[in-house]
Amino acid sequence: MMKDSPKKEEGVSNPNSMSVEDRYTQWKSLVPVLYDWLANHNLVWPSQSCRWGSVIDHATYKNRHRLYLSEQTDGTVPNTLVIATCEVVKPRVAAAEHIAQFNEEARSPFVKKHKTILHPGEVNRIREFALNTNIVATHTDSPHVLIWDVESQPNRNAVLGAPVSRPDLVLTGHKDNAEFALAMCSTEPFVLSGGRDKLVVLWSIHDHIATLATEAGANVKQDSNSEKATESSSIGPRGIYRGHKDTVEDVQFCPSSAQEFCSVGDDSCLILWDVRVGSTPAVKVEKAHDGDLHCVDWSSHDINFILTGSADNTVHMFDRRKLNSRGVGSPVYKFEGHDAAVLCVQWCPDKSSVFGSCAEDGILNIWDTDKVGKTSDSADPTVSNTSPGLFFRHAGHRDKVVDFHWNASDPWTIVSVSDDCASTGGGGTLQIWRMLDLIYRPEEEVMAELDTLKSHIIGCDIDT
Template sequence: MGVNERYTQWKTLVPVLYDWLANHNLVWPSLSCRWGPQLEQATYKNRQRLYLSEQTDGSVPNTLVIANCEVVKPRVAAAEHISQFNEEARSPFVKKYKTIIHPGEVNRIRELPQNTNIVATHTDSPDVLIWDVDSQPNRHAVLGATESCPDLILTGHKDDAEFALAMCPTEPFVLSGGKDKLVVLWSIQDHISTLAAEPGLSKSPGSGGFPNKSASKAGGGNDKRTKSPSIGPRDVYQGHTDTVEDVQFCPSSAQEFCSVGDDSCLVLWDARAGCTPVVKVEKAHNTDLHCVDWNPHDVNLILTGSADNSVHMFDRRNLNLGGVGAPVHKFEGHNAAVLCVQWSPDKSSVFGTSAEDGILNIWDYEKIGKKQDSTGLKVPTAPPGLFFRHAGHRDKVVDFHWNASDPWTIVSVSDDGESTGGGGTLQIWRMIDLIHRAEEDVLVELENFKSHILACERIHLLGDLLENFRCF
């Protein structure tokens, strides 16, 4: 099935598959998307920050965009509203709030868990940039505009940092990897403490972030600083033999982290044990590794995604000092390189994967080995563990992020500008809860409302249809 045919079929199923979906055509491609803090809660919608990058063609500067997003609550959106969207339109649910003129492309965005108004960005240089988005002035991205001034520059890489970037869940630490084959660790708490001791600096009201050297308001104006402060690394870790593509902290320890790279290796590090690998899995995949994530609910489980189209799940208890150990499972549901993996914050066994095939798959490893119901319909058998496919993008899904404030809600971006008449596509979506809830609960609800749902003559027919749609 071709991409256009698959997309057309997917559109017809949107009212059945989704509780809510917002489609937003981007002016410029975005390489990264991240949820920020929740700003307001209301009866039917919540308002939340959203961080995006804009990768331009040089006619205007590259930017880091801070948007305000209205997130519709579960079971509020009407099916007819969900199904009526225009690929070439910009969603009213996503509104640009502030623009930061970024020095170079924004390759990766990561927010600080202790204060999600503070974000780190990677660009096409060795530096990692730290921004307090509340205190940064709003800028107009026009040709010739001067770059915004980062609140802090992290130095230490010897070559471009590119994509490997992570923030620690427990401490204000930043982790990065790059073309120099290094993994570099910084503490930005040291910087905050230093600035707090300097006279004449004040924080942005309510931000809890860095002291604000410019008094510019969000509505406009230029940052008056001419030079950003910079700090060197806390430690530098050597063990990869090629570009480090992704890094991730252990959710329960600021001292433990992992990295993957183009050398096909998964490396586990412990800062207390020095700057060399604790465990190095030499052949985590058969080719380049693009992404890694550490389970926030079970710190023994680590996911890796690769150019070999697969995702591997490792149990670190099975890995010895020599790095010998096979993945506990291989997930094969993509037809192209996997670009992003992320565990769900809502259920410990669920995770998402996105790839160059334009698909964002949702998996549950607890479903592996369970017998699938026979439907009698001619649909492909789903790979073990796969229970939902988001096929709303028509080119590679370069990034996605689960929403920790609104359960089962995901933002995803794709590089499909030629298909949409714009720069790419951003989608915010939430699958219908009948798909991920416990089967016994779903059957009870369907039985109670069977006379009102799709005019089905028999309730088990609807159950069969949903079972097939789950792995469309």
């Protein structure tokens, strides 16, 4: 990556001191030089969760992906789980002028609804099942986790008075509402949840996966006006884990083991669990942050590293080799680059040292742990030298960024969603974007490419 010259910094205001609109205006002016692809999609209703599904097909210049998102309505129409189709233009295909020309109030032609499921209650979390791409889990404003076969579910119209869709399976076991903490295992058909009852609950849906499509197909033939939500099959938990003293806000499986997982909560604790040693914490970090913990992610590249995000505006990185059962452990890194509570953290699937974090300040930051302790050399002029490890700031949202997800099938492509009701009076904003590869590629590669381009341009000038 190229180090910013002093000239490049001139005229660039400190993004932390700017108004939301000024910051957004500055960001929009930088879109042609910072992004390789950007699709801006205005939402009628706020969305609390967005997740990539499978790749539908590949074309010469773009790929089509499945995309899951929620619609949080005001009650005049049902809440919905939306299955969308998203076209992502391949790297170095879109012209800079094209991605810069979008209307904030319009819907993107690259995002289209494929199917709508009328959800019984709010959709607070969506998690996809790696072993069967048609199966997703949702958290709602109740104690239950809902399992859906999105392929066999009928497409519904969200109109007032319409009966809700019938989930294929209901997971019971919480004693109070479980709204946000939700995870699906990548290696086994396990589902993990946390809630206000301070519990972490584990289910196995192994015996039900094979029959979900058959049961859903039979139910489509039933009377569409029946109360389908009460007819769903349900199963109880495989295990219940006690150790938190307040609401459990997020959970995550260890990428390499279905027997290990972690959880964070409003008690400021990070807890590591191992079902092989019982239902009590294997390791408990009593004060992982100076505030409530909202999110956690476990690295699939190196299972020793765990990220946590907090209401104290920071992201912490823990090395589980440096934690012990006495609750002793300090983060190996603290990342400070947000001005409000961090709502989501996630490791990048394409580079082991990179992760993202989004927050109530409307910013989605991209960090590189390898850059901690080094002078900032970001190509993004809005990045400050005062936040070690930070090398890119996505400022395309004008209100709190509630969720984002890296695309594991399309390198460095991210979907992010913000709740814009408070600032714009609208619903929400969905953005699919990919930063310019000159920003994240190794500096020697970038310099070699620029030298090649320079030689080519000089040669063209001589010829003319």
